[in-house]
Amino acid sequence: MFSHNVSLWRLGAALALSLTLTAASAPAALAPQAIDTEPFERLGQRLVELADQRAGPSANAADTTSTRLESLHERIRFGAFDLWAPLVTLDAKGREAPGARAKDLVDRGRRLLALQRYWLEREDPSEPTHAAARAALPQIETWWASFKALPHAPPSEDAQSALAALQAHFGLPMRSGRRLTMIFAPTRAQYLAVVGARGLLSGRMRRHIWTAADLTAPFTSLRDGSSVLASTWALGREGAGLLDDGGMSKPEQEQWFTHAAAHQLVFWLVPTAPPWFVEALSIDATLAVCGADETNCTGCREIENIPAWWLGGLEALSLLSREKGPFRGASATRFAKPLRAAAREGGFTILDLERERPAEVLQALILGPNAPTPAEAVHGGLGVRKGFAEFQRAYTVAFVGYLQQEFPEPFRRLLSALRRVPYRAVPDSTALHTLVREHFELTLGESTDPALDLEARFRVWLTR
Numbered sequence: 001m002f003s004h005n006v007s008l009w010r011l012g013a014a015l016a017l018s019l020t021l022t023a024a025s026a027p028a029a030l031a032p033q034a035i036d037t038e039p040f041e042r043l044g045q046r047l048v049e050l051a052d053q054r055a056g057p058s059a060n061a062a063d064t065t066s067t068r069l070e071s072l073h074e075r076i077r078f079g080a081f082d083l084w085a086p087l088v089t090l091d092a093k094g095r096e097a098p099g100a101r102a103k104d105l106v107d108r109g110r111r112l113l114a115l116q117r118y119w120l121e122r123e124d125p126s127e128p129t130h131a132a133a134r135a136a137l138p139q140i141e142t143w144w145a146s147f148k149a150l151p152h153a154p155p156s157e158d159a160q161s162a163l164a165a166l167q168a169h170f171g172l173p174m175r176s177g178r179r180l181t182m183i184f185a186p187t188r189a190q191y192l193a194v195v196g197a198r199g200l201l202s203g204r205m206r207r208h209i210w211t212a213a214d215l216t217a218p219f220t221s222l223r224d225g226s227s228v229l230a231s232t233w234a235l236g237r238e239g240a241g242l243l244d245d246g247g248m249s250k251p252e253q254e255q256w257f258t259h260a261a262a263h264q265l266v267f268w269l270v271p272t273a274p275p276w277f278v279e280a281l282s283i284d285a286t287l288a289v290c291g292a293d294e295t296n297c298t299g300c301r302e303i304e305n306i307p308a309w310w311l312g313g314l315e316a317l318s319l320l321s322r323e324k325g326p327f328r329g330a331s332a333t334r335f336a337k338p339l340r341a342a343a344r345e346g347g348f349t350i351l352d353l354e355r356e357r358p359a360e361v362l363q364a365l366i367l368g369p370n371a372p373t374p375a376e377a378v379h380g381g382l383g384v385r386k387g388f389a390e391f392q393r394a395y396t397v398a399f400v401g402y403l404q405q406e407f408p409e410p411f412r413r414l415l416s417a418l419r420r421v422p423y424r425a426v427p428d429s430t431a432l433h434t435l436v437r438e439h440f441e442l443t444l445g446e447s448t449d450p451a452l453d454l455e456a457r458f459r460v461w462l463t464r
């Protein structure tokens with residue numbers, strides 16, 4: 001089997017940044033490369049034509065967003081999320097093929113509701129719209145349990161007001177009118193067609209989403225609030241082979257879908273949190289909803305624009321390599337056990353995942369405000385950097401688990417306060433640290449004294 005590694009692309013120094021995922025077996029690529037965009041163009045063109053035919057005279061040719069494809073989908077609302085189920089798909093030759101199977105949609109809908117429940121169970125229940133949202137969830141779950149086939153009967157009036165209550169609580173749609181939309185693509189051809197259509201409709205998006213990584217990725221953020229999710233792996237790496245569907249196991253489908261949706265939701269709710277915190281919450285949510293998270297994810301899927309400050313934090317995540325890491329598999333304990341096993345005097349053993357042997361003992365705190373990648377990882381070569389990336393992933397998820405277990409009430413208040421931090425063009429990257437000081441009366445990642453610092457206290461807990 002090939003591995004599902006991740007690529008982070010740097011397209012220039014400033015904001016020209018594309019965060020993408022790939023299922024390629026090559027090492028993480030850090031520079032753009034020329035790719036054959038033919039599948040994007042051919043299939044995208046066909047999909048737009050088909051959508052406009054279906055939409056009829058009302059088709060809005062000026063619409064440069066994914067919404068132009070709506071006529072080819074049934075839009076199913078799940079409160080914070082819309083799920084788009086294709087009524088028709090394209091095959092590799094651009095011909096019309098059957099749409100989504102009902103059984104594939106049942107589970108996707110359940111996951112979207114479970115993610116909203118995950119958030120509601122962790123935020124401050126005194127939020128004004130919280131009680132109505134909590135009460136709405138079971139009603140919506142009952143409505144969705146009746147789903148048998150497309151087209152689904154419209155929700156009853158009760159279910160409709162429950163959906164509205166949930167949506168209102170999550171503050172959606174966005175000011176731009178956009179919604180958090182998960183576009184389901186049953187085949188590689190359909191996935192490439194959707195990414196292709198988005199690039200054709202908005203030329204300035206092309207360089208961000210028509211990349212080598214996106215050709216083979218399991219999902220792509222279309223940068224208008226929507227993401228397209230494939231439910232097969234790309235078997236081939238180029239040419240016609242890109243359209244060959246490789247079997248994706250049910251757990252893989254569920255985890256990739258849930259993780260991608262978790263990013264959409266978490267980043268929408270707490271966009272000012274540092275990348276590691278958004279990623280850790282997304283993994284924690286996927287673990288809570290699916291029981292495991294074997295995805296290799298670069299981190300945030302942006303919603304309305306591209307925050308430059310993601311750059312540094314994501315570099316390490318681009319090196320995730322799940323096959324060799326000790327911090328994988330089902331994790332009810334949020335990796336506390338393998339982390340404990342890695343603990344050494346005042347630090348943690350970092351593995352060299354290329355040579356498969358212990359390399360460095362990391363002593364530096366890593367959760368501080370704008371904390372750099374530790375020198376031990378930077379100077380240790382590719383294998384050590386991969387080892388550090390896997391360590392950091394487990395460590396931050398364990399940290400989020402620790403807060404929920406040991407400080408449930410302050411953690412709720414922290415999440416809700418973080419949500420209230422206004423999002424600006426240049427967000428305050430230390431908002432989390434300021435709020436930790438306020439709600440825990442401790443610094444975060446600034447002192448090795450457990451009496452003063454939350455990360456130091458977490459290390460004592462982890463190694464006790």
Ligand SMILES: [Zn+2]
Nearest residue numbers: 282297298299
């Ligand atoms: Zn992620």
